[in-house]
Amino acid sequence: MNPWNPRLAETTARLLEDTASVAEERKSELNALAQWTAESLDERGQADLIFICTHNSRRSHLSQVWAQVGADVAGVKGIQTFSGGTEATACNPRTVAAMQRAGFEVAQQDTIHGETNPTYLVSTGLTDMACFSKKYGDESNPSEGFGAVMTCSSADRSCPLIYGADARFAIPYVDPKVSDGTDSEAATYDARLEQIGTEMLYLMGQVAARVTR
Numbered sequence: 001m002n003p004w005n006p007r008l009a010e011t012t013a014r015l016l017e018d019t020a021s022v023a024e025e026r027k028s029e030l031n032a033l034a035q036w037t038a039e040s041l042d043e044r045g046q047a048d049l050i051f052i053c054t055h056n057s058r059r060s061h062l063s064q065v066w067a068q069v070g071a072d073v074a075g076v077k078g079i080q081t082f083s084g085g086t087e088a089t090a091c092n093p094r095t096v097a098a099m100q101r102a103g104f105e106v107a108q109q110d111t112i113h114g115e116t117n118p119t120y121l122v123s124t125g126l127t128d129m130a131c132f133s134k135k136y137g138d139e140s141n142p143s144e145g146f147g148a149v150m151t152c153s154s155a156d157r158s159c160p161l162i163y164g165a166d167a168r169f170a171i172p173y174v175d176p177k178v179s180d181g182t183d184s185e186a187a188t189y190d191a192r193l194e195q196i197g198t199e200m201l202y203l204m205g206q207v208a209a210r211v212t213r
Helices: 006-021 024-044 059-074 093-102 153-158 185-210
Strands: 047-053 079-085 105-110 119-123 128-131 146-150 165-170
Touching: 006 059, 006 093, 006 185, 024 047, 024 146, 024 165, 024 185, 047 059, 047 153, 059 079, 059 093, 059 128, 059 185, 093 105, 093 185
Parallel strands: 047 079, 047 146, 146 165
Antiparallel strands: 105 119, 119 128
16 A cells, blocks of 8 residues: 555656756756765765755755655655754744645644744655754754755855754755745745755655665
């Protein structure tokens, strides 16, 4: 029996078809990240990736969950994905809604990080991930030996040094926040989710092609 949530399986299959259309200028950094990830897997048997944006509210969470989906789809073992920010706010409800529309199962777990920063359990049907806003150095994230992936330009500029990172990569996305409160809000969040999903699926396909263990 297929363990994936049916709607997420449909979304993933559609986005996999789009990986061939990833822009060449995006592939350069994605391929560099894939190479580092494959080398980490070959050398240590694991690769930890922290996706970082300013508020750990939108793009970094979407990148975290789709990178894990990509690893599972590609059959690459030993990859763990995380997210963080340069400051903690909350996982935006619009981000949660976009995940749900794509087929992720999302349930609010608790508010141990504050009433305005709940923890969400995001499930693919195969893998569960806890999503809440945190600084990238939070104790729930690895403290060393990880790959830092900057998903927004402002965090990339404001953090010239990511403590504990073995390597750093800039894969920025336009913030869907620009659409908040407009008629195009849901469509904008869905488009950003699909762009990120397509690129993370491409990334993990490249990791699978490079890893030798």
